[in-house]
Amino acid sequence: MAAEGRPLSPPEVLQAAQKLVPRIGIATVYRNIKAMVEAGELVAVPLPGDRVYYELADKAVHHHHHFRCNQCEKVFDIHGCDDTFATLLPPGFVLTTHDVTLYGLCAACSAAARVRPGKKR
Numbered sequence: 001m002a003a004e005g006r007p008l009s010p011p012e013v014l015q016a017a018q019k020l021v022p023r024i025g026i027a028t029v030y031r032n033i034k035a036m037v038e039a040g041e042l043v044a045v046p047l048p049g050d051r052v053y054y055e056l057a058d059k060a061v062h063h064h065h066h067f068r069c070n071q072c073e074k075v076f077d078i079h080g081c082d083d084t085f086a087t088l089l090p091p092g093f094v095l096t097t098h099d100v101t102l103y104g105l106c107a108a109c110s111a112a113a114r115v116r117p118g119k120k121r
Ligand SMILES: [Zn+2]
Pocket: 069, 070, 071, 072, 073, 074, 105, 106, 107, 108, 109, 110
């Protein structure tokens, strides 16, 4: 995950791990992820209605959000936060936290979409 610089889903971890250890299986990946979560090295990135992605715990302590590409399903870190949500609340409401995920096309997928103009999105 440090090498990729973004949160990874277990199948993506498997793909990366298989470059180093060709015979590694998904069960091993899940077992190691679970152990690393218990050790406090990884945290789950909860995306509503989606598979679970994981990121390094030392990244997760800094407030940030995620962007999920609709095409390749990769998840990227978004830095910075437009923290004006409190102004959206009705009078008397108190905001304690927010959970924002952005969706769209990553740079690679939007570039690929541009060279195939016939494809509707
Ligand atoms: Zn993409």
